[in-house]
Amino acid sequence: MAPLKMPRLDSPFVQNFLAAVIVCLTPGIYVALTVLGAGGGPANATQMANITNSVLYAVYFVTGMFSGSVVTAIGPRFTLLFGSIGYPVFAGAMWYFSNTGHIWYPIFAGTLLGITAVHLWTAAGFIAFSYATEQKKGSFISMQWGLLSFGSTIASLMAFGINYNAGAVKCPDSVYIVFIILMCMAFFVAFFGIIDPARVRRDDGTAIAQNPHHSWKAGIKAQARIFLDWRMVVLILPMFGSEIAIIVFSTINSLYFNIRTRSLNSVMFVAMQAVGAIGITPLLDSSKIGSRRARGLISTTSMGVLTIATWIGLLVWLDRNPLDLTAPPLWDWTGGEFAGFLVLTLLLGINMVIYQVVVQWIVAALTNDPETLARYAGFAKGCLAGGLCATFGTEAAGTLTQSQIVAFSFTLQGTGLFCMLWVCWFGVKQTNYGLEDTVIIPREVEPPAEFEETKKTTPDVH
Numbered sequence: 001m002a003p004l005k006m007p008r009l010d011s012p013f014v015q016n017f018l019a020a021v022i023v024c025l026t027p028g029i030y031v032a033l034t035v036l037g038a039g040g041g042p043a044n045a046t047q048m049a050n051i052t053n054s055v056l057y058a059v060y061f062v063t064g065m066f067s068g069s070v071v072t073a074i075g076p077r078f079t080l081l082f083g084s085i086g087y088p089v090f091a092g093a094m095w096y097f098s099n100t101g102h103i104w105y106p107i108f109a110g111t112l113l114g115i116t117a118v119h120l121w122t123a124a125g126f127i128a129f130s131y132a133t134e135q136k137k138g139s140f141i142s143m144q145w146g147l148l149s150f151g152s153t154i155a156s157l158m159a160f161g162i163n164y165n166a167g168a169v170k171c172p173d174s175v176y177i178v179f180i181i182l183m184c185m186a187f188f189v190a191f192f193g194i195i196d197p198a199r200v201r202r203d204d205g206t207a208i209a210q211n212p213h214h215s216w217k218a219g220i221k222a223q224a225r226i227f228l229d230w231r232m233v234v235l236i237l238p239m240f241g242s243e244i245a246i247i248v249f250s251t252i253n254s255l256y257f258n259i260r261t262r263s264l265n266s267v268m269f270v271a272m273q274a275v276g277a278i279g280i281t282p283l284l285d286s287s288k289i290g291s292r293r294a295r296g297l298i299s300t301t302s303m304g305v306l307t308i309a310t311w312i313g314l315l316v317w318l319d320r321n322p323l324d325l326t327a328p329p330l331w332d333w334t335g336g337e338f339a340g341f342l343v344l345t346l347l348l349g350i351n352m353v354i355y356q357v358v359v360q361w362i363v364a365a366l367t368n369d370p371e372t373l374a375r376y377a378g379f380a381k382g383c384l385a386g387g388l389c390a391t392f393g394t395e396a397a398g399t400l401t402q403s404q405i406v407a408f409s410f411t412l413q414g415t416g417l418f419c420m421l422w423v424c425w426f427g428v429k430q431t432n433y434g435l436e437d438t439v440i441i442p443r444e445v446e447p448p449a450e451f452e453e454t455k456k457t458t459p460d461v462h
Helices: 012-025 027-035 045-064 067-100 104-131 134-163 173-193 216-228 230-234 236-240 244-256 259-284 292-320 337-365 370-397 402-427 451-457
Strands: none
Touching: 012 027, 012 067, 012 104, 012 134, 012 173, 027 067, 027 104, 027 134, 027 173, 045 067, 045 104, 045 370, 067 104, 067 173, 067 216, 067 370, 104 134, 104 337, 104 370, 134 173, 134 259, 134 337, 216 230, 216 370, 230 236, 230 402, 236 337, 236 370, 236 402, 244 259, 244 292, 244 337, 244 370, 244 402, 259 292, 259 337, 292 337, 292 402, 337 370, 337 402
16 A cells, blocks of 8 residues: 655645635635624614625725735735735624724724735635646636635534524624634634745646746736736626625525524525535536537536526516515515525525636636736636625615616626636637746646647737
8 A cells, every 4th residue: 555645735736725724714704704794783783884895895896906916926925914814803893893883993894804805815816726737727716615615604504503593683702702713813824834836846846837026017017918808808797797696695685584594594505605616616627528618618608507597596586575675574494485595595605606616717727827817816806896896885775676686696697608608719728838938837738739830829918
């Protein structure tokens, strides 16, 4: 029997796993904290949530346009360290508000989290996009989403237990303390676990890429050139709407059901994200589907069928269950209306992840150059936050009914599907190895014989 090999810290797989653990401990716990009703209790809780979330996502959107340059300048380790800071501060702000009702701290924490969170996600995306070989990019992206779902599910189960017989939406102080400690652990994982990209080595001993150092000015100019890349411009719409399912689910869940049923629905929603991440990976990385273009087209089409079915089903459910905002039903899971929404909850949870995983896979398939992928990751996360900010703001303003919000989401994601198919067909090459001078080709990979001809005829979009 061959001796077991200890995992190498400089392995791309281990580095991505550690980045996924950081995502699990920060955004994963953040999702659960939101589900639990963080900040609930004071009479001005709704006002606080509207202002804080609007500020958070607006700052996130603007900062995302530059976060890729930060990753290329200081590296993923320090970017993740910085990105981890905002989460425990935000959790502390919710704790402070629930006990005092003072709104200044949540607004400050929302602003800080908008700045830091996008850097964390950009650095995590950089690792998933650029450390994986072309055949494993789906697996690396899905690993991060799977562990995020795991963290959210465990923490949401705590919420479900606390709220099983709850009569009020208020998070106990002990839960805030536990969640803040868990979030702070991410800082130590980043400090001791994440290493410089130049030290990362594949199993065959090759490095990921050459790592030339550029000035901040050059990095910002390169970030601006993204708007000249037609592929990224076309993908703006699907990036914009990739995470919209969470807002729709949270809104309907909070308006129709009581607290213990909302907690149960939320557990199922976050748990199904792991199912979606695991389920889409075989299509994205299938060795039986030789063409990357074909894998992208098949994955997008499969995801699109589920997306369309989910939104149509939700529109039908809302039509059969009209809502009176002056007297919300606050149904329990013992009611007949719960079963239909539970099925939709499962589908929305899957949609939340697979739509985003496929978008990210397409982005990662456009190049293997780490610096370019860092900028793409920041741009994608910024666009995502823009979509959340716009949807949240529209919802908070109360200008649309629930059915109209769902119809808008359906239109946004449905149109985004065509954009994704377009980029897959015209923008995804069979391989990018051999086309980029900075990327080191894995030893087990042989670029196609015609790559020199492709290089001559393909314009440099980076």
